Amino acid sequence: MLLIFAISVFFFGILFSEVSAYPDKPIKVIICYEAGSATDLIGRTFFQHIEKELGQPFMIVNKPGAASALGLRELLEAKPDGYTLGMSCSVNVLKILGHLPYTHRDFDVIGIPLLTGSILAVPSKSPFQSTKALVEHAKANPGKVRMSTTSKGAVFWIHARYFERLTGAKFNMIINPGGASFIATQLGGGHADVGFAAYKPLQSQIEAGNIRILGVTTEKRVQGFPNWPTLKEQGYDMVVTGWAGIVAPKGLPSDVYRKLVSIHAKVAGSKGWQDYCTATGTMAYPEYAGEEAAKFLDQDAEIQRPILEEIGAVQK
Amino acid sequence: MSGIEYLIQGFQVALAPTNLLACLVGVVLGTMVGVLPGLGPIEAMAIMLPLSIRYGPLAGLILLAGVWYGAQYGGSTTSILVNIPGEASSVITCVDGYQMTRKGRAGAALTVSAIGSFVAGTIGIIILQLFAPPLARAALSFGPIEYLAVMLLAFVALCTLGGDNPLKGALMIAFGAFLSTIGIDRIAGVQRFTMGIPTMMYGINFIPVAVGLFGIAEVIRIALNPYAPSPVKSIRLRELYPNREESRRSVMPILRGSFIGAFFGLLPGTPAVLASFASYSVEKSISPRKAEFGKGAIEGVAGPESANNSAVVIALIPLLCLGIPLAPVAALLLAGLEMHNVTPGPLFIRDNPTIFWGFIAAMYLGNFLLLVLNLPLVGLFARVATLRPQVLMPIIGIFCLIGSYTTRMAIFDVWVMIGAGVVGFLLTRLGFSMVPLVIGMVLGNILEDNLRVTIQWLNGEISLIWTRPIALTILALIPVYVVFIRLAGRKVLKSGVSD
Numbered sequence: 080m081l082l083i084f085a086i087s088v089f090f091f092g093i094l095f096s097e098v099s100a101y102p103d104k105p106i107k108v109i110i111c112y113e114a115g116s117a118t119d120l121i122g123r124t125f126f127q128h129i130e131k132e133l134g135q136p137f138m139i140v141n142k143p144g145a146a147s148a149l150g151l152r153e154l155l156e157a158k159p160d161g162y163t164l165g166m167s168c169s170v171n172v173l174k175i176l177g178h179l180p181y182t183h184r185d186f187d188v189i190g191i192p193l194l195t196g197s198i199l200a201v202p203s204k205s206p207f208q209s210t211k212a213l214v215e216h217a218k219a220n221p222g223k224v225r226m227s228t229t230s231k232g233a234v235f236w237i238h239a240r241y242f243e244r245l246t247g248a249k250f251n252m253i254i255n256p257g258g259a260s261f262i263a264t265q266l267g268g269g270h271a272d273v274g275f276a277a278y279k280p281l282q283s284q285i286e287a288g289n290i291r292i293l294g295v296t297t298e299k300r301v302q303g304f305p306n307w308p309t310l311k312e313q314g315y316d317m318v319v320t321g322w323a324g325i326v327a328p329k330g331l332p333s334d335v336y337r338k339l340v341s342i343h344a345k346v347a348g349s350k351g352w353q354d355y356c357t358a359t360g361t362m363a364y365p366e367y368a369g370e371e372a373a374k375f376l377d378q379d380a381e382i383q384r385p386i387l388e389e390i391g392a393v394q395k
Numbered sequence: 396m397s398g399i400e401y402l403i404q405g406f407q408v409a410l411a412p413t414n415l416l417a418c419l420v421g422v423v424l425g426t427m428v429g430v431l432p433g434l435g436p437i438e439a440m441a442i443m444l445p446l447s448i449r450y451g452p453l454a455g456l457i458l459l460a461g462v463w464y465g466a467q468y469g470g471s472t473t474s475i476l477v478n479i480p481g482e483a484s485s486v487i488t489c490v491d492g493y494q495m496t497r498k499g500r501a502g503a504a505l506t507v508s509a510i511g512s513f514v515a516g517t518i519g520i521i522i523l524q525l526f527a528p529p530l531a532r533a534a535l536s537f538g539p540i541e542y543l544a545v546m547l548l549a550f551v552a553l554c555t556l557g558g559d560n561p562l563k564g565a566l567m568i569a570f571g572a573f574l575s576t577i578g579i580d581r582i583a584g585v586q587r588f589t590m591g592i593p594t595m596m597y598g599i600n601f602i603p604v605a606v607g608l609f610g611i612a613e614v615i616r617i618a619l620n621p622y623a624p625s626p627v628k629s630i631r632l633r634e635l636y637p638n639r640e641e642s643r644r645s646v647m648p649i650l651r652g653s654f655i656g657a658f659f660g661l662l663p664g665t666p667a668v669l670a671s672f673a674s675y676s677v678e679k680s681i682s683p684r685k686a687e688f689g690k691g692a693i694e695g696v697a698g699p700e701s702a703n704n705s706a707v708v709i710a711l712i713p714l715l716c717l718g719i720p721l722a723p724v725a726a727l728l729l730a731g732l733e734m735h736n737v738t739p740g741p742l743f744i745r746d747n748p749t750i751f752w753g754f755i756a757a758m759y760l761g762n763f764l765l766l767v768l769n770l771p772l773v774g775l776f777a778r779v780a781t782l783r784p785q786v787l788m789p790i791i792g793i794f795c796l797i798g799s800y801t802t803r804m805a806i807f808d809v810w811v812m813i814g815a816g817v818v819g820f821l822l823t824r825l826g827f828s829m830v831p832l833v834i835g836m837v838l839g840n841i842l843e844d845n846l847r848v849t850i851q852w853l854n855g856e857i858s859l860i861w862t863r864p865i866a867l868t869i870l871a872l873i874p875v876y877v878v879f880i881r882l883a884g885r886k887v888l889k890s891g892v893s894d
Contacts, residue, residue, distance in 0.1 A: 114730065116726065149597065176584075260721070283741065283742070286740060
């Protein structure tokens with residue numbers, strides 16, 4: 080009898096300690112974009128790595144719309160217990176855009192899995208052999224050179240406008256109803272003259288020889304792609320990046336927050352993730368976890384603000 | 396190595412236990428997803444994606460694609476039996492499929508739909524196998540202006556579905572187009588007609604509207620009518636399958652539908668939906684029995700149900716051979732491949748012959764499996780139509796509620812569905828047809844997007860259109876189509892009379 084009691088206390092103890100350790104059940108991730116989109120692919124791959132560290136499966140839910148504001152709204156309604164996370168590429172400017180009355184500071188920022196430079200690409204048959212040739216031609220013929228972009232307010236559209244502002248050239252902006260696959264089709268088929276996009280959606284057209292790269296908007300040349308000249312070394316000081324961030328509802332228990340941040344940093348620095356980033360022409364910064372990531376988002380919002388203000392996208 | 400040898404190798408790969416199982420699971424799941432309204436292939440594939448990753452790129456591709464084309468098989472079932480479209484691409488099947496059920500020909504409609512799907516799916520795979528690279532290059536030569544030209548052609552073709560009263564038809568198309576503008580617009584990110592309600596930013600989803608307009612409106616109609624004994628008595632096995640007349644009338648629509656679907660498969664957006672509408676429009680226009688359409692013409696089931704199947708197969712071409720997912724569902728297949736570092740694109744077939752030919756072979760197998768699985772179920776499903784309305788109608792109502800909720804897991808959609816049901820019932824009473832309304836909803840968005848991108852592209856220089864021979868050809872086809880349809884319709888009408 081005593082033995083049974085002792086054993087049951089023992090097992091109860093195990094049970095109890097199990098309950099208190101986060102995580103003890105599957106974690107839901109709201110990816111605020113369409114299934115199969117660039118961010119969705121990044122998220123699914125990254126959370127596969129995180130899953131191995133945390134030991135609990137992730138349920139990925141796609142809630143696209145309004146530049147990720149719709150999915151983030153749902154995240155805000157979730158309990159801050161670490162069992163609901165979200166992924167957005169513009170959480171820090173949604174307040175500026177008027178899509179959401181909150182910034183990333185109203186969430187607990189877990190980390191930024193990767194950053195990507197924007198690639199300035201032209202069709203292979205294009206006469207422009209360098210960024211300089213392109214800019215000079217565009218300046219001489221304002222509004223004639225067709226620049227294919229994603230929908231208004233999305234990251235590659237912002238980059239295109241940034242380029243316009245920096246060079247003083249005026250392009251004919253072709254704003255498409257969606258993501259980078261439009262840019263890939265229009266450049267690959269020669270229907271547009273130039274475009275900014277991430278490497279991944281353009282990859283197959285680049286490899287097939289239909290699209291050529293003029294430059295990339297990173298600080299230094301991208302690891303694994305040493306033949307991409309940066310815009311900076313070509314004399315155009317345009318260092319901008321797109322990123323994907325993981326956020327949680329504000330007020331996570333401190334042990335849960337610390338665990339998520341440290342695992343994020345560990346995975347972002349792991350060889351598996353570094354290899355993925357190198358292969359896809361993106362960059363992993365393990366230091367962008369927790370408060371460092373939130374600070375990065377502060378800076379990024381300040382880079383974007385003047386562009387958004389200038390084009391009148393800012394809500395007063 | 397010749398194509399045949401590659402294909403034989405492909406079958407060897409596809410018949411490996413993992414791949415065969417992936418194929419079977421995919422098509423069975425696809426059929427179920429198709430039967431359930433609301434739960435569409437996109438949602439199901441997103442759920443299956445993590446699972447599919449475990450079994451390698453080929454098995455994953457076979458599984459996910461199986462869900463997609465399997466859904467086109469299953470989508471017609473509820474359209475025909477209870478007037479609820481199981482998938483967006485089976486909306487038009489409601490029109491004549493459900494009328495056939497009311498006449499006691501549910502079995503025939505289901506059988507023709509399954510066989511048509513099989514034939515069209517197979518034709519689609521043959522085209523994919525033989526012409527994928529050149530078709531992909533053709534798709535790449537389509538710029539914004541070419542897409543606009545095609546959409547205008549489709550719009551003109553579909554306007555013939557306006558019903559008996561052209562003015563009422565035009566009103567309904569305009570109303571549908573208006574509904575499609577609600578929400579955040581995809582180009583400028585501006586909120587339109589959302590009245591500050593967050594859920595309205597999503598826009599009005601097509602599925603709940605279609606489910607309401609057809610399913611709930613029918614429930615209300617039957618509930619308000621005095622009870623009449625079900626027209627369908629017990630069904631004998633012989634009556635389950637199409638009679639000779641029905642079979643004869645289905646052959647050409649199935650073949651035409653297959654090629655119409657193949658053409659629309661190359662277009663971005665929702666190829667299967669457009670293809671099914673276009674096929675219905677063509678069949679109605681050239682049929683000697685125009686008057687029968689809307690009252691249970693088998694051509695109205697055979698054509699669209701074939702077209703949506705070949706469209707989904709052909710829609711794989713831009714994905715596999717360009718690496719560009721033009722349809723949202725293709726983006727999910729892309730996700731499945733990318734997770735294994737297999738990058739589809741112009742070099743895909745050369746670099747991954749095992750995957751490409753194994754996939755082709757698996758699609759042949761999957762289509763065959765679907766036919767074998769679906770034909771025996773016809774008898775079971777057809778029995779549903781014999782249920783008493785007091786039993787059947789509440790079930791349909793619940794089915795509609797669940798279906799519209801599962802589309803996006805939003806209670807808002809349920810209200811949209813109920814509202815659409817009431818509106819649909821009233822409008823039908825007033826003599827409006829629901830088909831132009833759903834066409835307006837589907838085409839409104841696509842036409843607007845393409846028009847706006849083209850306007851940006853032209854940038855005020857309308858003369859640029861002369862530099863685009865493909866667009867000009869397609870635009871020139873519009874008047875030709877109108878004249879041809881008129882003449883063809885009249886000619887067939889005459890020969891039909893002389894029969």
